[in-house]
Amino acid sequence: MPNKETELIVETKTWRFAEPPHLLQLRCGGSLGPIDVAYETYGELNADKDNAVLICHALTGDAHVAGRHHPDDEKVGWWDIMVGPGKPVDTKRYFVICSNCIGGCKGSTGPASTDPVGGEPYGLNFPMVTVEDMVRVQKEFVKNCLGVDKLLCVIGGSFGGMQVLQWTIDYPEMVYSALPIASTSRLSALAIAFDEVGRQAIYSDPHWKNGDYYRDEPPHRGLAVARMIGHITYLSDRSMHEKFGRGLQDRNKVGYDFGPPDFQVESYLRHQGDSFVQRFDANSYLYMTKAMDYFDLVSDYGTLIKAFESVKSKYLLISFTGDWLFPSYQSREIVRALQANAANASFCEIESEYGHDVFLLENRAIENVIKNFLTNCQNGIREKK
Amino acid sequence: MPNKETELIVETKTWRFAEPPHLLQLRCGGSLGPIDVAYETYGELNADKDNAVLICHALTGDAHVAGRHHPDDEKVGWWDIMVGPGKPVDTKRYFVICSNCIGGCKGSTGPASTDPVGGEPYGLNFPMVTVEDMVRVQKEFVKNCLGVDKLLCVIGGSFGGMQVLQWTIDYPEMVYSALPIASTSRLSALAIAFDEVGRQAIYSDPHWKNGDYYRDEPPHRGLAVARMIGHITYLSDRSMHEKFGRGLQDRNKVGYDFGPPDFQVESYLRHQGDSFVQRFDANSYLYMTKAMDYFDLVSDYGTLIKAFESVKSKYLLISFTGDWLFPSYQSREIVRALQANAANASFCEIESEYGHDVFLLENRAIENVIKNFLTNCQNGIREKK
Numbered sequence: 001m002p003n004k005e006t007e008l009i010v011e012t013k014t015w016r017f018a019e020p021p022h023l024l025q026l027r028c029g030g031s032l033g034p035i036d037v038a039y040e041t042y043g044e045l046n047a048d049k050d051n052a053v054l055i056c057h058a059l060t061g062d063a064h065v066a067g068r069h070h071p072d073d074e075k076v077g078w079w080d081i082m083v084g085p086g087k088p089v090d091t092k093r094y095f096v097i098c099s100n101c102i103g104g105c106k107g108s109t110g111p112a113s114t115d116p117v118g119g120e121p122y123g124l125n126f127p128m129v130t131v132e133d134m135v136r137v138q139k140e141f142v143k144n145c146l147g148v149d150k151l152l153c154v155i156g157g158s159f160g161g162m163q164v165l166q167w168t169i170d171y172p173e174m175v176y177s178a179l180p181i182a183s184t185s186r187l188s189a190l191a192i193a194f195d196e197v198g199r200q201a202i203y204s205d206p207h208w209k210n211g212d213y214y215r216d217e218p219p220h221r222g223l224a225v226a227r228m229i230g231h232i233t234y235l236s237d238r239s240m241h242e243k244f245g246r247g248l249q250d251r252n253k254v255g256y257d258f259g260p261p262d263f264q265v266e267s268y269l270r271h272q273g274d275s276f277v278q279r280f281d282a283n284s285y286l287y288m289t290k291a292m293d294y295f296d297l298v299s300d301y302g303t304l305i306k307a308f309e310s311v312k313s314k315y316l317l318i319s320f321t322g323d324w325l326f327p328s329y330q331s332r333e334i335v336r337a338l339q340a341n342a343a344n345a346s347f348c349e350i351e352s353e354y355g356h357d358v359f360l361l362e363n364r365a366i367e368n369v370i371k372n373f374l375t376n377c378q379n380g381i382r383e384k385k
Numbered sequence: 386m387p388n389k390e391t392e393l394i395v396e397t398k399t400w401r402f403a404e405p406p407h408l409l410q411l412r413c414g415g416s417l418g419p420i421d422v423a424y425e426t427y428g429e430l431n432a433d434k435d436n437a438v439l440i441c442h443a444l445t446g447d448a449h450v451a452g453r454h455h456p457d458d459e460k461v462g463w464w465d466i467m468v469g470p471g472k473p474v475d476t477k478r479y480f481v482i483c484s485n486c487i488g489g490c491k492g493s494t495g496p497a498s499t500d501p502v503g504g505e506p507y508g509l510n511f512p513m514v515t516v517e518d519m520v521r522v523q524k525e526f527v528k529n530c531l532g533v534d535k536l537l538c539v540i541g542g543s544f545g546g547m548q549v550l551q552w553t554i555d556y557p558e559m560v561y562s563a564l565p566i567a568s569t570s571r572l573s574a575l576a577i578a579f580d581e582v583g584r585q586a587i588y589s590d591p592h593w594k595n596g597d598y599y600r601d602e603p604p605h606r607g608l609a610v611a612r613m614i615g616h617i618t619y620l621s622d623r624s625m626h627e628k629f630g631r632g633l634q635d636r637n638k639v640g641y642d643f644g645p646p647d648f649q650v651e652s653y654l655r656h657q658g659d660s661f662v663q664r665f666d667a668n669s670y671l672y673m674t675k676a677m678d679y680f681d682l683v684s685d686y687g688t689l690i691k692a693f694e695s696v697k698s699k700y701l702l703i704s705f706t707g708d709w710l711f712p713s714y715q716s717r718e719i720v721r722a723l724q725a726n727a728a729n730a731s732f733c734e735i736e737s738e739y740g741h742d743v744f745l746l747e748n749r750a751i752e753n754v755i756k757n758f759l760t761n762c763q764n765g766i767r768e769k770k
Contacts, residue, residue: 028641029641044523086633090434124643127641128641128642186631187631188622188625188626188648189615189622189625189626189628189629189630189631189648190620190621190622190625190626191650192631192650192651193613193617193618193625193650193651193654196613196646196648196654197610197613197614197617197649197654198753199643200609200610200613200654200655200658201586201589201610203643204589204590204606204607204609204610205589211643221589222589224585224589225582225586225589225610227584228578228581228585229614232575232578232582235575236575237573237574237709237712240573240574240578241573241574241575243574244574245574246571246572246574246577246681246684249684252528252681254512256413256414256512256679257513258509258584258588258596258671258675261581262678262679263577263581263678264574265573265574265577265581266577266578267457269578269581269582269585270581270585275584290643291646293648294639294641294647296631298629299728312609324622324709327622346407366501
């Protein structure tokens with residue numbers, strides 16, 4: 001039973017900006033507007049306006065980071081283990097903000113939104129949006145909608161960690177501290193390869209129709225395959241062994257056929273694929289994976305050291321030993337480049353063989369590290385005053 | 386230019402057996418016949434008939450292991466670096482045999498073959514064939530077609546290594562020595578997961594039509610996606626970094642679109658997918674991956690130690706440090722179980738970060754190990770006499 005005392009009931013709100021003709025200019029050369037930003041906030045902004053924590057979601061996340069929308073909702077937000085009253089990101093202490101990235105499909109403007117030119121869904125007419133653009137939109141939103149000029153901390157895992165890094169580079173004065181988790185300054189060829197195969201699965205679905213499917217049946221089969229591929233990369237050999245091993249699914253012996261799944265791991269993947277297509281748009285999957293592939297601080301700034309030349313934030317990077325998609329060495333590269341700039345950067349490699357997605361699970365080590373970092377940052381910001 | 390002296394010109398031949406009503410009984414409970422076995426041989430069987438080396442191919446391989454079919458063929462057999470005159474598997478010393486597995490699509494009976502009942506291609510009416518069945522067919526072929534009662538060595542990598550292990554368990558008297566490379570006694574949940582997603586990609590292709598597509602357009606898109614997934618698992622983070630990194634494909638900057646590939650690794654994968662569908666049948670891909678998933682010496686025999694209770698062969702297992710699909714620990718498990726049976730088993734873990742497929746590439750360490758093992762085995766078999 002939910003504890004009524006500590007239960008968070010939240011609402012997703014929307015803020016609109018970049019109304020024509022004041023479109024947002026994008027990195028790709030195109031422009032976008034109007035832009036809706038779906039967001040949630042938790043806790044209260046204090047009088048000094050120095051307790052705001054922005055959480056950046058991962059590839060397929062949304063603004064609903066914690067709590068429930070209705071008391072009888074079965075599901076809580078995607079990082080409810082971490083965010084809430086008394087939790088590591090304590091909503092009694094911090095004013096917590098999370099917004100859906102543009103290009104997504106959870107309330108912020110994306111390819112499924114209506115193109116003001118023509119009045120139909122954008123589809124592939126939606127411009128390519130990059131991490132830089134997404135962060136720019138978050139900045140406008142935080143400043144102009146919420147009136148927050150400085151964030152105590154920007155936190156995010158995986159694709160969210162890329163946004164954290166971009167925040168500290170583009171808006172150094174606005175970010176007191178930064179917590180990129182299981183992140184990277186640029187995807188490896190291996191990670192791009194998995195993204196590309198996922199996209200190919202979507203392109204191959206005849207229902208995709210070059211992205212123009214919003215009046216008809218959506219490309220669910222292709223998107224489900226893409227999700228299954230992604231899901232494998234979020235786990236690990238060890239975690240899949242512990243979770244499933246070679247356990248059979250509702251049967252005593254293999255079926256020697258191509259019907260129901262023989263193995264539990266097959267059933268799990270099919271379920272992951274089928275449930276994902278109920279909540280996510282295939283075109284958004286294409287746009288978000290492209291934004292992830294395109295993110296490259298090295299090529300943008302010449303070197304990683306140059307990328308961090310003007311940063312001012314205090315950093316804590318967290319990585320996981322069992323993460324083979326965004327391996328620890330990629331976080332270490334960032335820490336070295338930060339330290340070469342004499343930035344205040346620490347690094348915490350957590351022993352966990354679970355895989356990339358471990359930050360979304362209950363894990364005392366991660367919780368403690370995040371809680372302590374935030375407390376120290378809050379003390380630091382107060383001492384400064 | 387090919388060296389005429391050492392050039393192997395070979396021919397794929399076919400042997401037929403299990404003519405109705407003498408069908409082969411299969412593990413799944415079904416039966417199969419007639420069975421065509423496509424095979425190639427290289428070198429000569431000596432008078433003592435003790436120089437025969439059987440090579441078992443991997444998932445998508447065929448009988449054409451070395452040399453050319455015609456002097457002007459551009460492509461050589463799939464393991465030409467290893468097999469030929471003066472090569473580690475020296476066709477001047479050994480009588481080398483390779484046959485296409487049943488269930489495949491390179492000349493041996495498989496789902497694209499004509500079902501004698503009805504006269505149409507089998508499609509999914511083809512019975513499920515297991516590694517045990519494939520090896521049984523190889524045994525019948527080697528004995529009855531080639532007149533070989535004892536193999537000096539059975540060699541195979543990956544799925545071929547599973548066949549090698551099964552040979553030593555089912556026909557211990559026929560296998561003097563065994564060389565399973567990058568193999569396992571059973572797939573991990575991770576490897577099953579990748580196989581399943583590949584199959585899902587094929588099932589999702591509307592051209593697949595439950596396997597009944599031989600009169601129409603085949604499910605090339607689905608099969609291409611399956612191959613791309615597979616291909617990633619045959620490489621490694623390191624090898625993909627070295628091969629492609631984040632290099633762009635025929636362009637100076639990313640395209641910000643969903644058109645031609647931005648990155649070289651994307652182009653490479655698309656090419657791998659497109660060329661694979663020209664040479665492989667989607668249904669065979671389904672059957673072969675299922676055979677791989679079903680292979681499980683632990684569940685078949687209770688424990689791995691029991692599986693090897695009656696083996697008589699001399700073993701050398703080879704694994705690679707950078708192979709994350711069939712990791713070294715899986716070869717070590719086999720070696721421990723063999724040693725618990727006091728079997729003659731050695732283990733060689735080769736330092737290579739390339740990934741699972743490294744045994745198909747030029748690699749002096751692998752070549753030397755295989756060459757020396759074969760030489761020692763041949764000396765051993767002669768001393769015994």
